[in-house]
Amino acid sequence: MRPSPIISLICPLYNEEDSLIPFFSRLIPVLRQLGEPCEIICIDDGSQDQTLNQLLQIQIQQEEMLTLVVHELTRNFGKEAALTAGLDMARGEAVIPIDVDLQDPPELIAEMVTLWRRGYDVVLARREDRSSDSWLKRNTAQWFYWMYNKIADIPLPENAGDFRLMDRRVVEAIKLMPERQRFMKGLFVWVGFRSTSIYYVRGTRSAGSSKFNGWRLWNFALEGITSHSTAPLRIWSYFGASIAALSFIYGNFIILRTLIYGVDLPGYASLLTVILFLGGIQLIGLGVLGEYLGRTYMETKQRPVYLLRKTYYHSLNQSDNKSDMSHELGQHGPASERN
Template identity: 55%
Template sequence: MSDLRKIVSIVVPFFNEGSNVELFAQGLVPILAELTDISFEIVCVDDGSTDDTLARLVALNKKDPRFRIIELSRNFGKEAALTAGIDHARGDAVIPIDADLQDPPELIAPMIAAWRAGAEVVLARRVDRSVDPPMKQHSAAWFYRIYNRLSHLKLPENVGDFRLMDRVVVEALKSLTEQQRFMKGLFAWVGFRTVTLDYQRRQRASGTTKFSGWKLWNLAVEGVTSFSTVPLKVWTYIGLAGALATAAYAIFIVARTLIIGVDVPGYASLLVAILFIGSLQLVSIGVLGEYIGRIYMESKRRPTYIVRRRHGGNDEG
């Protein structure tokens, strides 16, 4: 291999994707074979799979040593697995991609062309998500809309983890040390010269998604609380509005008492007022607790992931 040949790292998180391992390799390898002036490594991160994913990945490594396997000690979640893959990537550029082939490997060549033309980040934007369930399409649209209103850091809409990043971008990402990681936000936060390529999202090659509605909701909360303090500020304004309304009502009660005397207050209105204010207080405490919880977890300084073993390359062991 020539010392002048560029190396591109493909980073692929795997969690219980045994049925997709060979399909992914069959879809990716022919695409890479067409790019004869680029060397590739495929960094596969097994995120604590409980099926035969790891065994299939190790077998794939024996057939094609370009497939390097990073075996995590347990399931840390996709954001941590993606972080592990990026940390272990050696390439001049890094391309994260999912194992289910919904993001087309055919886009890798145009990404590399844009990178060679001077782009430091090449985003892949989904212009057609019709293969996703309607609920997921609508929830994704609402997430981007709400997030971009709440946060000063704007996320490009319909852009996932599939992208190309120059080594300078990767090193910037590796310098960010927080443990609670929302990768889409971190990708956007580091910036750099960016171009965007459009593509049509495909059906999964095999298997089912590992992201339930609850996991997606938690990821959305993680994203908002990682890059915005607006939810905290909102409750300041709600409290101020409540105080003003209470003061106005107090003035009304005093004036009415002075004019028509004291009457017996209604039980229903008192109960509704108490329950309403109590509910607002519980919600505000919950929002505050979300941020305090993040501070608590970050203060522990635990590693984002733990590697159990590496398979392939010069770092096996």
């Protein structure tokens, strides 16, 4: 029977067949140097390429102190759902989500573990240089952090992604949150705990391309804002009150001018402009309200965040591993069909 893991790594995967070999080539030496039992939890989020098959080939070569477990989801649920699945499956005393594209260097794990042993519950990896990202991505990310931190009750640490170390107590606190529409960066921050940061230069992808295009990033930003703040609703309330006040003042002005100077020629152009302007404002307000109503609708259905198709171990005959890993996923997902 393998020793219980001290460190759990969560790797969400979607069509990353070209990134796996370079990633494990750099990750395994780092974990060996730790000298602690580790587990690598790979969540195959409905990949359409050879990601799963390559993982199973790599799994055969696992070592005594390193356990690689592959969980296959029934379809592509998205990265936030895959991270949630990984947190549910992780057994380690410290849990580290990491992408396999090597933009987040595995070599930082040793420093994270050192700070964790000094008493920190969360160790953030923050990007001090994002020159590898495009100009548009850098600036839109900066705008998002600025906007989010202006209106959210709990600010996000800037340039910190999912790559971080979390103590078991932090993971258990996150697992208590029942929402289905999940913005994990916000949930990571919301639980609090004692934290510190390390800084690194973000590299380029080792292979493949990002699965987040501009439209998905925009929706991701909306998800983050509406998940952790009701400020947009208040803003439109204030904006509507301001327009009503200005309309009242302008109406009084028109009455006074008419009493003094008489009736002018009707301004059809200005009237049409005002009507279209106010109509547009109302539609935007309805859209903001619809975002929150849509989130409420999705939450009331109480569907699981993800569905697990199968879990792969190194040997189908290792009943000790099977009993160790068999558990209910509670409100996030159902128990999986085991190999």
